[in-house]
Amino acid sequence: MALRMLKSLRSGALALSLSFAMPVAAVAENLADAMASAYEHSGLLEQNRALLRAADEGVAQTYASLRPILNWYGSISNSFGTSASLASAGLGTTIDTSTASIGITLQILLYDNGQSRNLIAAAKETVLSTRQSLIVVEQSVLLDAVQAFMNVVRDTQIVELRQNNLRLVERELQAAKDRFEVGEVTRTDVAQAEASLAGGRADLARAQGDLMQSQEFYSAAIGHRPGRLVAPRTLPRGPTSMENAKAVAIRSHPSMTRAKYDISTAEYNVDAAESALGPRVTLDGNYAVQEDLNHSYYNHAGTIGLTLGGPIYRGGQLSSILRQAMAQRDAQRANLHVVRHTTRQNAGNAWAALASAKAQLSATGRQVEAARIAFEGVREEAKLGARTTLDVLIAEQALLDAEASRITAQTSQFTAAFALLASMGLLTTEHLNLKVERYDPLAYYDAVKDAPALLSERGKKLDKVLRALGKE
Template sequence: MSNFFKFSGTKTILTAGVLAFALGAAPAKADNVTDAMIGAYNSSGLLEQNRALLRAADEQVAIAVSRLRPIVQAALDIGRDYSRSVTSGVGASSGRGSTDASVSLTLSWLLFDNGVSQLSKAAAQETVLATRQSLVDVEQAVLFSAVQAYVGVLSQQDIVALRRNNLRLLQEEQRAANDRFEVGEVTRTDVALAESRVAQARSNLINAEGDLQTAKAVYEQVVGRMPGAISVYPPLPGRPGSVANARANALRTHPSLKAQQHTVKARELDATGALRAMGPSLNLNVRGSHTEAKDTSDTGRSASVGLELSQQIYSGGRLAATRRAGVAQLDAAKGNLITIQRGIVQEVVSAFASLEAAEASLIASNEQVRAAQVAFDGIREEATLGSRTTLDVLEAEQDLLDAQTARLQARANQSIAAYQLLQAQGLLTADNLRLGVEQYDPELYYNAVKSAPAFVTKRGQDLDRVLKALKKN
């Protein structure tokens, strides 16, 4: 029972030992968004944390199962008694002591508790299902962070290249202004304007290079390594034809909504269990003991078997308060379900609108760049003929730079919005994207522990080895 990861798209199961080797090896440098998401999935501490929380939730099912099984306890009791007597009138006294030892074995088995234990087990199972969906939601967040980090590096690279090209063009304009000043075509003011724009462009380039280093640091933090050669924007995932379809997808598949639905069911079972706890319980009690007295060599044996039917008549109001608290927690879970549902709808509508706006902005910015390029080329040519000033050329260059920057931002926004819409629908998962990763399989650990194996059993010993292997990852 050391298998916890499966390869996407297949039924291949990798052992925990192989997984440790795979995760410990140095991954290949990312050159596309898929590699970035794979790196984030394989190295995310947040995913590891929530997988451990899921295993803890699995164990709660085992704990609930254990309440339906007999409890065996052994006890060893060793004691020495002292006594002293005084003879009246004589004043003589005498003392004696005895040492007794006893060993006992007790079995207690809950036979009936009005269904409380079964309800507790069912509630724990619903909590496991809710925690699994929460893990999927965390997976979505990790993968989306990888997309953001990838696009962030790529867009900053493009901005640096744009700023560097802008600096080169302005330096050419500065040289041209100096040449024209030498022959008296322009004034010293034109030269100063060109020098000012060059200095500003150089400052902008330095800032852009700093932003690129920051983006790379974010990438390393998210993906687990520095980026390699990145040159291609992410392919846009398919999207639904309308916002109504996107909403329907989200309400059907979003893990946050599914998690809260299971949480509501768990709170319902808890509330019912609190009511059932007011009923009677029946226990089977078996006890055997052996006693020896060291000083007298006396021995004794005893055994007893009995059924105990009990019912709490009054507990200071604790049972009633527990019942009311359970109902209140159920109401809170239902209210949170409504909040989550509405929040998901809002996220879908917002993401859909953002994607449409980004697409329209990209179309407009492409046209803006085309027009700004034509204007710049024309003004620059006219300046060589003396019909345009240096300021006209510099302003046209700035307009072109602004248009190109806006286009880069629109392209980045389009990529981010497309994956954000996928996340809002609950579809940004390793399984849905068919990432080539070793996916964590929550069923395997649950199936291993749901029967509550003890340490002394083979399954319990296998689980102990698995936990040690997981600690090494």
């Protein structure tokens, strides 16, 4: 019941094509799996879903103001004392009377100059704005998942690279010692190889420390420790130009949509503040039963009537509220201008970061090829005595640095590609077609928007939903 109410498996057209490497074993995890786990694990998403449900209740509360208000009351009292009056010819009399009463009051709003209508509209716009905030959070959660996944992939590869290099340096050191024994090299060559080996061990320890930190980030973002990860092979399909990226961002980013809803909310609040200056008509009723506990006297009576009223002077409070609402509306309009420029800038920056990462990857690829050729050549020349051990170690270090740079560039490219999607508002489970149970914001809203009473059939169902979710 709870899942049906609050989550929906909505199938949609695949807006973006993601192609990931297929795991070679059942225990392997690809990027899509990690993002799905992050979506289902995130406490931040749960927090903002609860905030959205709270905003939904705001609509219910404002809607309830249009319904009849029915209250009950009861009292019991005892009057005691003495009195002397003209009616008692100045003689003192004792007062000792106990009474009990019980009654109900009814009030129905008939007209309030449109204030309630405007407040309901403002509450609905707040709900729509909060839904966009939830999408912003969803994008942040998924981008953190991408960053965590790619960081572990990068650092794992760098650790393996450092380990392989360490084994290579150990062989170089042994070769230098063997050649020193037969007099082909000096003690200096051996010392240089030993220094390179010590440096390689230090680099390996640093790489292992970086991997441990990345694993902790992964655990926090994804919800479990990383196992064997399969790196993605193909970038997600994105825009064809920077201007295209900016146009999509202005049109689709949830921050832009949220800012527009916030303006609508502020405008309805201005209308509500203006409506508060007008008249108000209510239908009021009362029925009470009063019994004298000392005698058999009683009074059963009721009243019903129309009440018309409105403000005349409240010390300037209402006009101040109106001016405040106008200022908040103007602030939201200005905020839309700021958000538009920020969104365009973020999309442009993300496009530039992706272009830079692609260029770096291409350059480091050529750097690795050249460094490998140079290293193999220097090593062969060293065997012939034309190069020293130091030359071999330097060439080897250049190759290692180039390979590490290429690994980092590959990670940066994938992270930048997904960051570009986020800057356009497209890094969502729906657009990525992730295999998750997607949260349906309409389910709870539709259940509460018309303010079901606690003891009504729908109210009881909502109570069951909250108990099932452990939210009460």
